[in-house]
Every structure is written in C-alpha cells, then in structure tokens.
Amino acid sequence: MPGFDYKFLEKPKRRLLCPLCGKPMREPVQVSTCGHRFCDTCLQEFLSEGVFKCPEDQLPLDYAKIYPDPELEVQVLGLPIRCIHSEEGCRWSGPLRHLQGHLNTCSFNVVPCPNRCPAKLSRRDLPAHLQHDCPKRRLKCEFCGCDFSGEAFESHEGVCPQESVYCENKCGARMMRRLLAQHATSECPKRTQPCTYCTKEFVFDTIQSHQYQCPRLPVPCPNQCGVGTMAREDLPGHLKDSCSTALVLCPFKDSGCKHRCPKLAMARHVEESVKPHLAMMCALVSRQRQELQELRRELEELSVGSDGVLIWKIGSYGRRLQEAKAKPNLECFSPAFYTHKYGYKLQVSAFLNGNGSDRRKFSHQYSTLKIQTTKRATSHATDHITYYFHLPEVLKFQNVRDPRFSVTDSPWSESGITLNWTSSEGQRTILNHQIPPSPLQPCLGRGPVSQVPSRG
Numbered sequence: 001m002p003g004f005d006y007k008f009l010e011k012p013k014r015r016l017l018c019p020l021c022g023k024p025m026r027e028p029v030q031v032s033t034c035g036h037r038f039c040d041t042c043l044q045e046f047l048s049e050g051v052f053k054c055p056e057d058q059l060p061l062d063y064a065k066i067y068p069d070p071e072l073e074v075q076v077l078g079l080p081i082r083c084i085h086s087e088e089g090c091r092w093s094g095p096l097r098h099l100q101g102h103l104n105t106c107s108f109n110v111v112p113c114p115n116r117c118p119a120k121l122s123r124r125d126l127p128a129h130l131q132h133d134c135p136k137r138r139l140k141c142e143f144c145g146c147d148f149s150g151e152a153f154e155s156h157e158g159v160c161p162q163e164s165v166y167c168e169n170k171c172g173a174r175m176m177r178r179l180l181a182q183h184a185t186s187e188c189p190k191r192t193q194p195c196t197y198c199t200k201e202f203v204f205d206t207i208q209s210h211q212y213q214c215p216r217l218p219v220p221c222p223n224q225c226g227v228g229t230m231a232r233e234d235l236p237g238h239l240k241d242s243c244s245t246a247l248v249l250c251p252f253k254d255s256g257c258k259h260r261c262p263k264l265a266m267a268r269h270v271e272e273s274v275k276p277h278l279a280m281m282c283a284l285v286s287r288q289r290q291e292l293q294e295l296r297r298e299l300e301e302l303s304v305g306s307d308g309v310l311i312w313k314i315g316s317y318g319r320r321l322q323e324a325k326a327k328p329n330l331e332c333f334s335p336a337f338y339t340h341k342y343g344y345k346l347q348v349s350a351f352l353n354g355n356g357s358d359r360r361k362f363s364h365q366y367s368t369l370k371i372q373t374t375k376r377a378t379s380h381a382t383d384h385i386t387y388y389f390h391l392p393e394v395l396k397f398q399n400v401r402d403p404r405f406s407v408t409d410s411p412w413s414e415s416g417i418t419l420n421w422t423s424s425e426g427q428r429t430i431l432n433h434q435i436p437p438s439p440l441q442p443c444l445g446r447g448p449v450s451q452v453p454s455r456g
Helices: 040-047 070-077 096-103 123-133 150-156 177-187 204-213 232-242 263-272 274-302 317-326
Strands: 028-031 037-039 066-068 080-082 093-095 110-112 120-122 138-140 147-149 164-166 174-176 192-194 201-203 218-220 229-231 247-249 260-262 309-314 345-351 366-373 383-390 418-423 428-431
Touching: 028 040, 028 070, 037 040, 070 096, 080 096, 093 096, 110 123, 120 123, 138 150, 147 150, 164 177, 174 177, 192 204, 201 204, 218 232, 229 232, 247 263, 260 263, 263 274, 309 345
Parallel strands: 309 418
Antiparallel strands: 028 037, 028 066, 080 093, 110 120, 138 147, 164 174, 192 201, 218 229, 247 260, 345 366, 366 383, 418 428
C-alpha cells in the first residue's frame, strides 16, 4: 500500500515523502548502504520488476541491507490531519496515529449493519435503519405477540389472524380476521347469495323479496289443468297456447262479441254463432265506411292546394253577409294554398259588405289576395303583400321573367293562378285578372335591390 493520502493540516516535509509515490511514507524502510528511505510497499513493488538498484542513486541493493525505520514512522504518524469525512461535515482533526480510533466512533464513517444484512451506511443513519429498514431486525406483532424478523413481519402484517378488521362487505361489523371468513359466508347481511331458481347473485337483504318476483319461480297453473308447476315467466305462454281450461275471448271480439269460455269450447261457440258474428261484421264494416268518408271529407277540408287553383266555398253565406253589414271591416279568410309544390303561399280574404270608401257601393264585391312569400333569394326577407280586385274578374298571374327580378325562381307556375269562388247558395264565380310586372308592385315585378322597399 503506498503512502498516506490524507488532508494534512500542514504540508509534510520533503524528507518524510516517499521518492516513489510522493506521499508521506507508510511503514518506512531504509537502505543502509546509501541511507535512502522508501515506503515498504513501494520498494517491494519496484524490486519485483527485477531491478536490484536503488531508485535514487542506482547503486546495487541487497535485501539484507534493508531495515525498518521506526524513528521516521513516529514522525509521520505525528503529522496532524483532518478526518477523511470532513467534506461530509466531520470537524475532527488530530495526529495521524489517532485517525483509526476516531473512525471507530465517527458518526460519518460507513459501517456494516450489525444484523449482518447487506446494507452499509453511516453510523448516524444506523439507528433508523435498525428500527425501520433492516430486513433482519426483530419485531413483535402487537396483535398476536409473535416475534418476527423484518422480512417476515412485512409478510405477516395485514394477514395476522388476531388483528381486528371491518367486514369487507361494509356491513359495519368489526371482528378478528380469523372470524371474517365465517362471517362473510353465513352471518353478514350484505353478503351475496345466488338465487335458488335463476342463479343470479343478490345481496342477502334483498334475496327474499327477489324470490317472490323471480321469473323462474315455480308456480302452478291457476286453471288447475293438471300440467304441474312451471316457471313464472312461462305461465303467460302456457295460458295462451297450452292450457286446455283457460278462458279465452271469442275471435270476433273486435267485432263486438263478448263471449268468453274455455279454449276447448270456443270452436263450438264459433260454429253456433255464425249469423250473429256475420251481423257484427257487417255493422262494423258499415261504421268503418262512414268513418272513412268522414275522414276523407275532413282531409279535403284540411288539405292545402299546391296546383295554383283555389276552390273556396263560403258556408252560411247569408248569415255571414248580415254579420258583415253589422260589423265594419269584417273579413272572411280562405284556406291557404300554394302556387305550385315548392311555390308561394297565398290566402284569399273577402269583405262581403265591401271595404273602405267602396263599402255598400260595391256590396260583397271586393276580395283580398294575401301573398305570403318565403323566397330562395339573397338579400330579401319575407314579404307580406295585399292585392285588391273585383269578384267578377279573373285573377291570373303570368310567369314573370324580368332582369330586375332578384328571386332565383319565378313566383308563379307557367299556367298561372286561377281562383274559383263558390257561395253557399251555389253561385260560382271565376276570378280572372292579369298583373304585369312593375317595380311598384314589390313581389310581382322587382327593380334593383336598392329600389325594393322593406316590408319586414
């Protein structure tokens, strides 16, 4: 081993340094022929290479002329040094000879675990290791009182049969672990248990209420047909298809027959009641025919025309005319209709006693056509237009194709619009009138967008 490599408080003198390793000599020896001194280990390594000359003056060496130098060793061991753990925080300093004694008590010195575990740690960390971390430490279980090593205690902890624990099913019971298995299988009210009939698992608290409603619970036939027991869920099918004593309704129940008898007797009832059943069927067909006619009539009243033709019959015309005379500006409205399938929506209203300044002068001669349009055009909102015309005329809109018209499609079909007026007295009048495109009529003929008035 070469010289001492420690942190000396003072720089060692040159004569105390080994010429071969340059450090204070450890176990120094002296060559008596020349007086040079070396570390014993350093000189042995040098001579082992086969060179038997002094490293300093190259004079021949003789093993018999090499002796220990105790006086020099005393001087080296008296050099003051710092603890080898000074960088870790140890503040000890003293002669080199006292270093080993200090290391035997230094709290920063690394020592093996006294329990002979593989760990090596500083002396100050040893107590915590022995108490908490050492796998070979001895521990005593607080529940059963048994003594374990650290490794065995970690395995024992959490499975000790004497430890008091709560039920895993969260029923609130607390007991020793060794009694937990018996409690979970036979005593716990929250344990799961399979149903005897359907094999599904339920909490023990609810198993009894389930069994009363279990679809697989065996039940007898209520008609006592002699079949025996069957699953509850199979009972409706048995009563419907298999039970010979089940009461069934007559096949003509929808026609009005209310007869009810056992299934075996139903064939006889049907055979004996042909005429009553036939009469019921005829009556049912008659009622359905009347209902169908009524539905068709209502459908015709509710249907909205989409071919540009309106046939409007005003019921109770005489009574409504008297009401119009009594109430100024009384207006009658027709059903809505369309110019074509995806066209404009229109509605006709009639002033049966005239309107405004023409009241009574043109008695029941004025009607109003309201055009409510929702156009597929850009920059335009819905327009609500009212156009007035005389009943004896025919209102007919020509197809508008004008460069100023900003709507993507023409508002009217090629065939135009025909309005047929029929009063309750049977008088029918055809309204026919042509409206040419004009910028003054915003929906029928449009000018530039900037000239179109806003109607909201």
